[in-house]
Amino acid sequence: MAKKYYDVIIIGGGVSGAAIAWKLAKYDLKVLLLEKEADLATGTTKANTAIIHGGYNADPSTVKGRLNVKGNQQIKEIVRDLNVPFKEIGSLVVALEGDDISQLTKLLENGNKNGVKSLEIVDQAWLQKNEPNLTDEARAALYSPTAGVINPWEFALAMAENAVQNGLDIQLETKVTDIIMKDKQVTGVETNKGSFYGNYIVNAAGLFADEIARMVGIDKVKIQPRKGEYYLYDQAYDFAVNHIIFQLPKSHSKGIVVTKSVDNNLMIGPTSEPVAGKNDLATTATGLEKVYKSAKNIFPDLSLSNVIREFAGLRAADVSEDFIIEAASDVSGFINCAGIQSPGLSSAPAIADLVIDILADEGLNLNKKTNYIKYREEPIRFYELSHQERAKLVESDCRYGKIICRCETVTYKEIVDAIHGPIGARTVNAVKRRTRAGAGRCQGGFCGPKVVEIIAEELGISPTEVRLEKDNSKILKFEIKELLNDEVHNDA
Ligand SMILES: Cc1cc2nc3c(=O)[nH]c(=O)nc-3n(C[C@H](O)[C@H](O)[C@H](O)COP(=O)(O)OP(=O)(O)OC[C@H]3O[C@@H](n4cnc5c(N)ncnc54)[C@H](O)[C@@H]3O)c2cc1C
Missing domain, CATH: 3.30.9.10 (D-Amino Acid Oxidase, subunit A, domain 2)
Structure with a gap:
């Protein structure tokens, strides 16, 4: 198989990795985002308070203190351009x-x-x-x-989707297992899906950023969840x-x-x-x-x-209690973006700016793209529409007339679109993050089985292969017809 070369490889598809990828996509570069799970934003980015903080809390002498306000100042333009709630x-x-x-x-x-x-x-x-x-x-x-609330996973997904529109490559279910180096210079990564080669590697692996840092011999990052x-x-x-x-x-x-x-x-x-x-x-x-x-x-x-619902999230706090965003001193081309605890969501755009400044200092050529696509198309949110707007949509495609999630008024067509979108949903939770199907009062009690069926149908796989999220989370053990067959065999 031909070797795959990139200018920059980003490890981790949370809000930090997505923001870095989004900002890098403005330049003439080949960029790859690697994520070990089946979707982006399944780590800390999916379970937090979702606040874009004003920025009064952190100590001004810390990186957190500096970046929170800078991130907050960019947010209104970003959510407008990328259509994020x-x-x-x-x-x-x-x-x-x-x-x-x-x-x-x-x-x-x-x-x-x-x-x-x-x-x-x-x-x-x-x-x-x-x-x-x-x-x-x-x-x-x-x-x-100036503080506000955002949809954190849509924030990350929207940046990544827009980056894909602008040429970003994303590999899901691709876990980085080692960093390849030659003469103290990074040259690529080893993953469960083979090797990928690149001149610069950004470590945005959240809770696992210390393990990635150790792959190039850096011990100073110590994440205490x-x-x-x-x-x-x-x-x-x-x-x-x-x-x-x-x-x-x-x-x-x-x-x-x-x-x-x-x-x-x-x-x-x-x-x-x-x-x-x-x-x-x-x-x-x-x-x-x-x-x-x-x-x-x-x-x-x-x-x-x-x-x-009750849920929990894990802050990827470094022992220093600050963000660690810096180039490795002993290894060329390796940049840490670690210890991104709160206010990491609020700071994400500013974190990306800092990482890009560091990449430039390390020698990465940054030439702006001429054909950059600035806006992300707004996904249809059926539940927000007036009766007239809904009727018009149903006329255009009858799949808008079939409500799958009754709590949140999510239609069949929205789920199909989520599956075939720029970063297609492959799991039940990925559909939920994109459409809100299953996010309402019954928490997927009614629509869950339907969503499984639609994913299976659209991806051409068996419903027994459909997962809630992680690779050990298959929802169905067997199909009824398999059970019946088994019974026939057992009776024979
Ligand atoms: C309880 C709580 C409340 C919070 N509230 C707020 C708030 O209100 N406002 C705010 O600004 N911030 C808040 N935060 C912080 C914010 O959520 C985080 O700073 C932010 O989500 C971190 O994003 P990240 O991309 O750095 O990490 P993550 O979202 O964890 O992403 C890292 C990604 O790397 C992937 N990965 C890991 N190892 C590998 C590997 N070997 N190969 C490939 N991929 C890998 C993971 O699967 C994951 O998707 C809160 C955090 C918590 C836990």
Whole structure:
């Protein structure tokens, strides 16, 4: 087989890798994105609070502190060009009776040093008017109007899809197992699908970035996963929360947040507990109790009756507690983009800028493409359309008339489009990320089997081959006809 050569190989298809790929796709370069799972954005990028932070929290002397604000400043243009759901609802850090209210001023000063715009401290009367469900004990809050909520996986997918439109190659289910080097210069990667060759390698492997770094002899990256657990509520839960609400931050965490997601689901969490396993995404009774107790502390009328899901995410925190974005000192062509814990989502565009600056310093030629495609076509979101718009679509293709996910009003045609899109969905969760089928009240109880059937039909595979997400997550054990055949054989 012919050798495959690239200018840049990016390891990891989370929001960091996708942002780097998207920005590199503006240049005349051959770029390859390698992802070990069957879809992009299945690591930390899929399970987080989904906030584009204002940027007042991180210390200005850290890389995190510098990049958060720069990322936030780019977000509005990106979501407009790439059609990503985003709501700039603003955030509040609330101080209660008995809290040290001077901490709000410290945060405000920190934010000013980081260059956060329009920060102000609001008083009790403002809070009572704008957040009617907040406890009467809320005395004041730091208001950051430039914070917002985004759909994190669509953010990553949209950047990657636009990069594909502009020539990016993506290899899914391709796990990097080693880095190839010659005379202290990287020349490629070994994977479970063979070797790929390139002059520059960017390590954006999230929780596994330390293992990739070790492949070139770098020991300084040490990822210590920290779990965050959440409750997610039904969209129908009528409980007003108009901003992203924080309490005063703790040492390594911004504390339990109460917010609405971009799709209007109330969400509370996350905890912040170190864990040993990089795949330990189990929720725990203790963690969830902490979440609820802390959220009740500021929203006393909150109940658990409308919760539809519990989930957990893992922060890929480096022991330094900062992002490590730098070229390797001993090995040419290797760039680490590691320790990307919160605010990694908010910082992603700025992380990509920094990586590209480093690549340029390392000798990569950056010539802008002349035929660059700036915009990503907006996917049809049937549930957002008026009756007239829906009728028109059904007339154009009757598959829009068949509702598969009743909770979220997702049509057959949207699912087919997700499967055949620029980065086609291959799993049930990949369909969910692209269409919201299965994201509603019944959590796929009704539409799940239908989605399995459609994936199987469109990909020409047996339903027993269709997975929820990872390679050990096949949903069906056998087809009925196989069972019947077996019974016939057994009876004979
Ligand atoms: C609980 C929690 C709350 C958070 N809240 C926020 C928030 O509100 N706002 C915010 O800005 N940030 C937040 N963050 C942080 C944010 O989610 C992360 O910084 C961001 O998603 C990291 O993206 P990433 O691309 O670096 O890593 P990931 O999304 O983990 O992507 C890394 C990818 O690399 C792949 N990979 C790993 N090893 C290999 C290999 N050997 N070969 C090929 N591929 C490989 C993985 O499969 C994965 O897809 C939160 C994080 C957590 C856990």
